[in-house]
Amino acid sequence: MSKPGSETSKISRRKFLGTGITVAGMSVAPGVSLINVAEARPLDQPVSSKQRWGILVDANKCSKGCTSCVDACFTENGLNRGDEQHSRPGQKAQWIRKIDLRDKATGHEVSLPLFCQHCEHPPCTDVCPTGASFKRKDGLVLVDKHICIGCRYCMMACPYKARSFIHEELTHQFEYAPRGKGTVEGCTLCVHRVDQGRNPACVDACNAAGHKAMYFGDLKDSNSEVSKQLKMHSSKAIRADLELNPGIRYRGI
Amino acid sequence: MNKINYQEIEGSSSGFIALLGILGIFVLAGLGATYYMEHNGHYVTGMNNQIVWGLPHVFAVFLIVAASGALNVASIGTVFGKTLYKPLGRLSSLLAIALLAGGLAVLLLDLGRPDRLIVAMTYYNFKSIFAWNIILYSGFFGITIVYVWMMMEKRMNKYYRPAGMAAFIWRLILTTGTGSIFGFLVARSAYDAAIMAPMFIIMSFSFGLAIFLLVLMLGYNWTNRPLGDAIIYRLKNLLGVFVAAVMYFVLVFHLTNLYETEHHGVERFILAGNTIHTTLFWVVQIIIGSIVPLIILYSKLGRSRMWVGMASLFIIIGGIAQMYVIIIGGQAYPLNIFPGMEVLSSSFGDAAAYHAYSPSLAETVLGVSGIAIALLIVVLGVRVLKFMPDSLADKDVDPHQKA
Numbered sequence: 152m153s154k155p156g157s158e159t160s161k162i163s164r165r166k167f168l169g170t171g172i173t174v175a176g177m178s179v180a181p182g183v184s185l186i187n188v189a190e191a192r193p194l195d196q197p198v199s200s201k202q203r204w205g206i207l208v209d210a211n212k213c214s215k216g217c218t219s220c221v222d223a224c225f226t227e228n229g230l231n232r233g234d235e236q237h238s239r240p241g242q243k244a245q246w247i248r249k250i251d252l253r254d255k256a257t258g259h260e261v262s263l264p265l266f267c268q269h270c271e272h273p274p275c276t277d278v279c280p281t282g283a284s285f286k287r288k289d290g291l292v293l294v295d296k297h298i299c300i301g302c303r304y305c306m307m308a309c310p311y312k313a314r315s316f317i318h319e320e321l322t323h324q325f326e327y328a329p330r331g332k333g334t335v336e337g338c339t340l341c342v343h344r345v346d347q348g349r350n351p352a353c354v355d356a357c358n359a360a361g362h363k364a365m366y367f368g369d370l371k372d373s374n375s376e377v378s379k380q381l382k383m384h385s386s387k388a389i390r391a392d393l394e395l396n397p398g399i400r401y402r403g404i
Numbered sequence: 405m406n407k408i409n410y411q412e413i414e415g416s417s418s419g420f421i422a423l424l425g426i427l428g429i430f431v432l433a434g435l436g437a438t439y440y441m442e443h444n445g446h447y448v449t450g451m452n453n454q455i456v457w458g459l460p461h462v463f464a465v466f467l468i469v470a471a472s473g474a475l476n477v478a479s480i481g482t483v484f485g486k487t488l489y490k491p492l493g494r495l496s497s498l499l500a501i502a503l504l505a506g507g508l509a510v511l512l513l514d515l516g517r518p519d520r521l522i523v524a525m526t527y528y529n530f531k532s533i534f535a536w537n538i539i540l541y542s543g544f545f546g547i548t549i550v551y552v553w554m555m556m557e558k559r560m561n562k563y564y565r566p567a568g569m570a571a572f573i574w575r576l577i578l579t580t581g582t583g584s585i586f587g588f589l590v591a592r593s594a595y596d597a598a599i600m601a602p603m604f605i606i607m608s609f610s611f612g613l614a615i616f617l618l619v620l621m622l623g624y625n626w627t628n629r630p631l632g633d634a635i636i637y638r639l640k641n642l643l644g645v646f647v648a649a650v651m652y653f654v655l656v657f658h659l660t661n662l663y664e665t666e667h668h669g670v671e672r673f674i675l676a677g678n679t680i681h682t683t684l685f686w687v688v689q690i691i692i693g694s695i696v697p698l699i700i701l702y703s704k705l706g707r708s709r710m711w712v713g714m715a716s717l718f719i720i721i722g723g724i725a726q727m728y729v730i731i732i733g734g735q736a737y738p739l740n741i742f743p744g745m746e747v748l749s750s751s752f753g754d755a756a757a758y759h760a761y762s763p764s765l766a767e768t769v770l771g772v773s774g775i776a777i778a779l780l781i782v783v784l785g786v787r788v789l790k791f792m793p794d795s796l797a798d799k800d801v802d803p804h805q806k807a
Contacts, residue, residue, distance in 0.1 A: 221751075237444070241452035241753060251748040260748070265741070274590060280534035281527040298523050301516015303456040304534055310591035312739050312752065315453050316516060319445035332445045333516030389741060393590055404742070 194346065203290035203398060204340055205370040206354065207377050207386060208263055210403035212364035213357075215262040220365070221247050223356030224266075227341060229330070232323035244315035244330075246338040247353060252404070261404055264353065264365075267292055267313040267338035268389065268397030275305035275314065284335075290370075290398050291340050299334040306335060310390050313337050370398060408491045408800065410556075410790035413627050420787075423626075427780040434773020437766040438513040446516065449767045453752070454759035455735050459728075460514035463771030466611065466727045467507030467778060468541075468582055469604055472575040473612020475500035475548065477639075479575070482551075482568030488638055491801055492620070493568075494791045497552040499616055499782055500575075501545060506778030508541060510770060533584050540578040547571045556790065579605045586730065593670040594734030597660070603653040607723065610646035614719040617643060619782060621713055623792060632798030640712045644701040647719060651694050654726075666743070673737045674729060679758060681733035684725040693722010732761055 192199060224247045225231040235243045247266035253259070273292045276284040283299035286292050294305075294314075306314045314337040317330060324330050327343035341351035349355075354367040368375035373382075386400040413420070441448055451458040477496035481489030512518050528535045551571045554564035583604030589595040617639050624631035658675065661667035674681055697715035705711040736758045741747075747755040786792050793800070 238447045239452065241454060241759075242447050243453075245453070245752050248750055248752045248754075250742075250750045250754055252742055252745040253748055255744055255746050265750075265754075276529075277531050278534065278588075279529055280532045280538065281523055282529040283527075298520070298527050299517065300520045300524050302534060303516070304532070304585075306453070306456045307735070308589055308591055310739065311741055312454075312754070316446065316451075316456060318447035318452075333442075335516070390591075390743075392743075404745075 192346075198288045200288040201371060203370045204345060205269065205290065205368070205377060205398035205400065206340075206351070207366040207380050207400045207402060209364045209366070209380075210261040210263040210401055212362050213262050213264065213403075214360075214362055214364075215251055215260075217262075217360060217362065218249055219356040219360040219362070220264045220353035221245075221249055223352040224338070224341075227344075227352035228328040228339075229323055229325045234321040234323050235317075235319060238318045242316075242318040244317060244336060246313075246315070246336070263401060263404065265311060265313070265389075266353070266399070267340070268311050268395070268399045269338075269340060270398070271396035273395065274308040274310065274393075278304045278308040280304065287342075291342055291345070292337075293339055293342065294334070294336055296329045296331055296334050296336070301333040301335065303335060309337075310393055310395070408793045409795070410494065410792065411794040412788060412790055413623075413786050413792065415787040419626060420783075423783060424780070427776045427783065430773050430776030431780055433769050434510075434513070434776065437769040437773070438518070440766050441514075441770065442518060448764060450761050450763045451767070452759075452761075454738075454756075455732060455761040457731055457735065458514075458761065459732075459763040459767045459771045460510050460774075462724065462727045462731050463774045464507045464511040464514070465582065465585075465731065466724050467503045467510070467774050469579060469608045469727075470611040470615050470723070471500050471503035471507060471608075472544070472579045472582075472605075473608030473610065474503055474616050475571060475575050476609055476612055477616055478551070479568060479572040482565055483572045488635060488801055491793045491796060492616075492635070493555055494552060495620065495623075495786070496616060497548050497555070497571075498785045498791050499619055499778075500612070501548050501552075502778040502781035502785065503612070503615065504541060504544060505781055506774040506776075509777050510774035513770060514767070533581060533588055537578075537581045537585070540574070540581045544571075544574055544578050547574050575608075576605060579608045586734070591739060592734055592737075593667055593740055594674070594730070594737055597657065599653065599657050599660070603650075603657060606646065606649045606653055607726070610643065610650050610719060611723040613639065613643045613646060614716040614723070618713060618716045618720070619779075621709060623786065624796065627792070629792070630795045630797035630800075632796055632801060634798045634802040635796055636709060636712060637706075640701050640706055640715070643716070643719070644698055647694055647697055647701075650726075651690075654689075666740075669740070670737045673758060674733055677758070679736065681729050681736060685729050685733075688725035689722045689729060692718050693725060694719075697722070735759065736761060 228246060230244055230246065247264050249262060250265050251260065251262045269290055269292045273286055276286055276292065280302060281298045281300055283295045284305045285295060303316055306316060314335050316335050317332050320332045321330055330336055344351060350367045354365040357363065357365045366377040366380050368377035370378060372378060381400060384402055386402045387404055388397050388400055449458060475496055477489055478493035480486050481493045512521060524538060547570055551564065551567040554560040554567045580601040583601035586595040587597055587600030658671060661671045674685055676682060697718045700706055700711050700715040738754065738756055738759065741754065749755055753759060
């Protein structure tokens with residue numbers, strides 16, 4: 152604690168203005184951030200369980216017919232670079248998809264994106280014989296393409312059908328998003344971006360489209376926007392009955 | 405009762421060569437299909453991101469389940485001390501090894517990356533039932549080979565009972581593991597049931613014995629070796645009990661699901677839908693594969709070997725249909741990702757009433773080649789080693805018959 156008049160309490164006018172402008176720029180209204188700062192670990196530090204990445208999807212804000220998140224994911228991870236020429240529609244990879252739903256009892260309709268839910272207890276990693284499906288300490292559920300044998304047991308086990316099998320040779324992969332024939336893949340939550348302190352592509356695309364229906368951040372940091380939002384309003388985990396504690400939560404379903 | 409004399413088959417007849425040739429063609433076709441599928445990728449199959457396990461899995465799991473069941477005949481002789489079954493122990497063990505090899509070959513060749521077999525053997529996730537199964541399958545080969553060796557090698561005869569006991573326990577664990585592949589899948593309405601494991605065990609009894617009976621009768625017929633009615637009658641009566649037991653487990657499984665509202669959808673889809681799964685269930689699995697064989701086995705028809713053979717064949721066909729309904733049908737029914745909600749649209753098939761699957765020729769050939777691999781191993785096995793007693797005539801095997 153610094154006393155008034157001490158050295159540390161003296162804030163220069165320039166510094167004060169700078170901080171003020173930054174704060175004003177980051178939050179235009181309570182609960183809405185223009186710039187969502189994901190606090191990434193430095194790249195020379197190991198992944199730590201002190202963080203757990205997650206997304207809150209506000210289905211009330213998600214627009215029916217909008218596929219910005221899907222398009223951004225495909226572009227970011229190279230799913231639309233002209234590969235999979237031979238695969239039938241049902242065989243092509245989809246890491247994220249838009250689903251329109253209607254409540255059978257009330258008729259209420261919602262639209263939402265569905266992708267890997269990055270469970271705390273992922274059934275896909277349980278069943279994977281080689282350990283290719285694994286959960287990173289910060290909660291990201293990933294596939295090690297080097298030891299995936301393509302048995303597809305994870306696809307049988309995933310309650311969200313969040314994974315795709317690659318049915319043919321690919322040639323246009325990005326270095327940061329390795330993919331290959333005969334292996335299984337799914338949403339990585341854009342791990343390459345998250346490690347750089349950036350949002351997943353879908354979240355940025357949703358913000359850019361003006362919907363702002365996705366909040367990304369560290370679920371273990373009570374000051375993160377996503378944690379604040381989750382605390383403020385009720386939200387749901389899909390198939391909460393399975394007790395998998397997914398890192399992706401939904402509001403409005 | 406005479407001393408049993410085991411003898412290799414002669415294997416110089418044109419029939420033998422023709423049999424080898426036909427099986428060889430099927431095996432080569434299976435390898436060709438594998439090359440085609442692996443070279444191009446799985447887009448040349450009927451499988452997709454909804455039906456991820458196709459016809460190869462149907463045949464592979466059927467063969468693996470039948471393998472452990474085929475060993476039962478040996479177990480009844482060794483573990484339960486039934487004299488009549490003892491001369492059949494070697495052939496039963498050979499058939500078990502062969503069926504497992506056929507099933508595993510298909511399973512392996514259908515992997516997305518079969519070239520990574522070494523990865524599967526060196527990286528283990530011990531929470532995975534698949535990983536347990538890799539150990540259980542390898543162990544089954546090892547234990548059964550030791551068991552056969554102890555039966556065949558006079559000096560080791562005194563140890564064969566503990567080996568037979570170990571093989572029996574191992575096979576029960578193995579089939580529990582196979583059933584649990586499905587039983588432990590929480591996500592899918594058609595699975596996620598503990599009854600899967602015991603149901604698979606009783607299915608193995610039935611399928612394995614049906615295949616054993618067919619191989620036994622054809623083998624003795626083609627080699628002109630005597631095969632008495634005592635063995636056939638005993639085995640066919642036992643087979644009937646197993647078929648009825650499978651029906652009981654199927655009944656309990658579906659009754660439980662029908663009681664629980666959350667499973668009504670999948671039950672309606674399988675039992676009263678308008679897809680191939682409903683037809684396969686009622687017509688092939690229940691009528692052709694269960695009721696008709698029961699009538700044959702326990703009526704006057706059961707005294708005819710031709711009809712016992714037909715009943716065995718029907719049970720095998722019914723068994724493959726049952727596997728199809730379990731494996732493909734279980735995937736064809738869409739995942740209930742949003743209980744209480746209706747999916748209006750999705751690009752990934754979530755709104756579909758069911759997922760269709762049309763197997764391609766390649767995956768069908770691969771699946772069928774598993775049977776050919778198993779039979780080829782049996783044929784070569786009995787050709788080079790003393791697996792088959794030269795006589796199974798009643799006077800040679802039945803302790804109650806006068807010599």
